Amino acid sequence: MTNAHTVLTRVLVLAAVAGLIMPIATGAQPPTPDLLSVYVGMPQNAARATLQKRMPGSTLSNGAEGFTLSVNDPNNRDVVRVYATVEPNEPAVWLVQRTQNFNPTNPMTKSALLSALREKYGKETLTARGGSFLYWIFDQSGRLLSTADAGLTACDGNMFINNVRLGPPPSPTPLQQMCTRSFFSVTAMLNSRDEQLLEAYTIELVNLPYALKAATATGNARNSDAEKERQDLINKANRKPAL
Numbered sequence: 001m002t003n004a005h006t007v008l009t010r011v012l013v014l015a016a017v018a019g020l021i022m023p024i025a026t027g028a029q030p031p032t033p034d035l036l037s038v039y040v041g042m043p044q045n046a047a048r049a050t051l052q053k054r055m056p057g058s059t060l061s062n063g064a065e066g067f068t069l070s071v072n073d074p075n076n077r078d079v080v081r082v083y084a085t086v087e088p089n090e091p092a093v094w095l096v097q098r099t100q101n102f103n104p105t106n107p108m109t110k111s112a113l114l115s116a117l118r119e120k121y122g123k124e125t126l127t128a129r130g131g132s133f134l135y136w137i138f139d140q141s142g143r144l145l146s147t148a149d150a151g152l153t154a155c156d157g158n159m160f161i162n163n164v165r166l167g168p169p170p171s172p173t174p175l176q177q178m179c180t181r182s183f184f185s186v187t188a189m190l191n192s193r194d195e196q197l198l199e200a201y202t203i204e205l206v207n208l209p210y211a212l213k214a215a216t217a218t219g220n221a222r223n224s225d226a227e228k229e230r231q232d233l234i235n236k237a238n239r240k241p242a243l
Contacts (some may be wrong), residue, residue, distance in 0.1 A: 032138070032141075032142030032184075032207075033121060033136070033138060033142060033186055033205060034205070035096045035098060035186065035203060035205040036050075036051060036054055036080065036096070036098060037050050037051075037054065038050055038051060038082065038093055038096050038205075039093065039205075040092075040093055040094055040095075040184075040205065040206070040207040040210055041092050041093065041094075041207075041210065042092060042093045043090065043091065043092055043093075044066065044067070044082070044084040044091035044092060044093060045091075047082055047084075047093050047096075048060070048067055048082070051069050051080055051082070052069065055069050055071055055078070055080065057071065058070055058071045058078075059071075059072070064086075064165070065083050065084065065086070065161065065164070065165060066081065066082045066083040066084045066093075066095075067081075067082055068080065068081045068082070069082075074103060075102075075103040075105070075106040076100060076101075076102060076103065076106060077100065077101040078098075078099075078100050079098070079099045079100075080096065080097070080098045080099075081095075081096070081097045081098075082095070082096050083095040083096075083157070083161060083164065085164060085211070085214035085215075085218070086164065086165055086214075086218055087218065087221065088217055088218065088221045089214045089217055089218065092214075094157075094164060094206065094207060094210055094211040094214060095157040095160075095161070095204070095205070095206045095211070096204070096205045096206075097157065097202060097203070097204045097205075098202065098203045098204075099200065099201070099202040100200060100201055101199065101200040102198060102199060102200065104193075107193065107197045107198065108197070108198045108201075109196050109197060109198065110190060110192060110195075110196060110197070110198055111196070113188070113190070113198065113201060114134075114188075117134070117136075117186075117188055117203075121136040121144065121186055122136065122144045123146075124136055124188075125137040125144070125145050125146065125147065125148050126148055126150060126152065126153055128150075128153040132189065132190045132191075132192065133153065133187065133188070133189050133190075134187070134188045134190075135148075135152065135153060135185050135186070135187050136185060136186040136187075137152060137182075137183075137184065137185050138184045138185065138186075139184070140184060140207075140209060140210075142184075148182075149178070149182075151175070151178055152178065152179070152182065152183055152185070154175055154179075155175070155178070155179035155183040155185070155208065156187065156204065156206070157204055157206035157208070157211075159176070159179065160179075160180070160208055160211050160212075160215070163211070163212075163215045164211050164214060164215045164218065165218070166215075166218070166219065166222065167215055167216070167218055167219020167220075167222055167223070168180070168212055168215045168216055168219055179208050180208045180209060180211070180212040181209060182208075182209065183206070183207075183208040183209070184206070184207040184208070184209060184210070185204075185205075185206060186203065186204070186205050187203070187204045187206075188201060188202075188203050189201065189202045189203075189204070
């Protein structure tokens with residue numbers, strides 16, 4: 001293969017990977033980081049419509065916590081999970097997870113994925129687990145931070161899924177307090193086959209301070225409903241027996 005062919009191949013690979021994570025330019029860009037054109041705070045219905053356009057032929061599965069889109073291509077299995085806030089909040093995105101698994105005959109290089117991520121989000125703020133986890137940490141305005149507390153590498157969106165549905169933890173641990181105070185992140189988790197090739201990767205976009213605010217409203221509403229049911233039961237039971 002000539003040098004020209006080698007350069008062309010690398011350019012095509014980078015372009016293909018960039019298309020996996022970069023948004024399609026349609027009107028104004030969201031004010032904060034996005035994944036596949038979906039951003040935190042985006043209405044759930046708009047996110048669903050956006051992703052269905054991005055992933056034609058995908059299978060949609062709706063659930064109480066959000067929805068999932070799957071492309072079951074044996075050469076490139078692609079799954080996107082979107083988690084939304086619940087009542088009394090309007091359903092809006094707080095967590096997006098995208099996972100791709102590659103057939104051994106259709107691999108992706110780590111360098112291609114990392115190049116696309118850095119072109120989109122900038123230089124990562126933190127790394128962990130020998131460089132297999134990379135974190136882009138943002139402030140609440142969506143500005144990328146050049147430094148952040150290394151303890152944030154213990155945070156992820158999965159830790160708060162039940163809380164968004166039920167309410168915040170009544171006695172949060174120090175880790176939970178730190179995560180819900182400042183973890184607004186794009187996280188890339190790499191599953192490597194060897195030094196150069198990937199078996200799979202997951203990219204997660206999550207804003208835990210945003211999720212905490214929504215979870216607090218949900219928890220307050222649930223507590224209010226529970227108290228009303230209890231008071232109704234007390235009123236019903238407050239009757240004198242015939243003696």
